Amino acid sequence: MNPPLDVARIKKDFPLLDVEVDGRPIVYLDSANSTQKPRSVIDAMTRFMETSYAPINRSAYKLAAEATDAYEGARTKARQFINAPRAHELIFTKNATEGLNLVAYSWGRSNLRTGDVVVLTHMEHHANVVPWHILASERGIELRWVPLTPDGRLDLTGLDRLLDGAKAFCFTAMSNVVGTINPVRHLADAAHAAGALAIVDGCQFVPHNPTDVQAMGADFFAFSSHKLCGPTGLGVLWGREELLEAMPPFLGGGNMIADVRLDGFTPAELPDKFEAGTPPITEAIGFGVALDYLSDLGMTNVRRHEMEIAGYALTMLKERFGDEITIHGPTNLEVRGATVSFAFRDLHPHDVSQVLDQSNVYVRAGHHCAKPLMRQLGVSATCRASFYLYNDTADADALAAALDGAADIFGP
């Protein structure tokens, strides 16, 4: 049995959690959006810029060679973190959005023709919807959609029919709105049985769960550094080697070429082929340290902690507010994370979040870049409290106390 997370100690690792606004502490419940950063990440990036900064790949001097090693070291850490077979299958992108666009543009444009089918789900983030819409309107591709059950899980009853003749099945491993954790292996197997690729959005899954892209059976897998304690400006796209090898470059420019002539160019080997221009060097250093931080805590421990806090929050909010609160998504903790979307009375989520802000309780209100899912839920927006490894039950209690304040302001 692994030890539980020592949240009091963990909180001390995150300088921002110590910041007071209007003389009072803050309660940060917006980690599904972006997480706070531990001191080790901040220090590593500062130290690198103060003592070791140099451009990578192009210069022969010592600092540049060391910076290149550090950048590639982050790729190796990321490979280990998601158990990918080979480091050069990991492409550093700007964020998960760019990774998913890379797949749609490069793999999609070279493999999909008019009449081909791509299957998506109603719970996708716009980053895994709009690139396919763009391609669909350009190429005449048919998009099919996996619906949801009333409690916010994928309704898989008609999956085989939807996948019939499909070339790709694009789905999130975990919903950014209702917290549902999808059965990725099952979905990937179904995709493969139909002759389709499994293109997985791992943006919400990787920060909260042990990840093994090989066990999942994914073909492509994208996630972002800033959602797992790392800096903004860096994402990862992992893809199976033979798929990436066969794909044309996405962006053209420096670093991604082996040769450039007047009559054309020869792309570089992986991963450079997909890393045009000067990459996010300092960010990669920070990302690697964020992965170290999570690995030291242990992702199994992180997952267990979040199950506990989700269980506490769901029960406590329901007991305290009864019919005044509607919590979207599954109640079974085995298939959900600690991302809690809710409606409070008939108040607009923006009003609720503004009142919570007066108590320094930071949640996100809006459509969460998941408008198809909002339509399924029959709402235009939700309030979303997303808990992470630095949140404890006191933070859930603070949310409840702040909701009491909203009830006071808006009356019975």
Ligand SMILES: Cc1ncc(COP(=O)(O)O)c(C=O)c1O
């Ligand atoms: C499920 C999911 N996919 C993709 C994204 C896009 O991530 P990014 O904005 O880092 O590209 C997000 C961000 O919220 C997300 O939650």
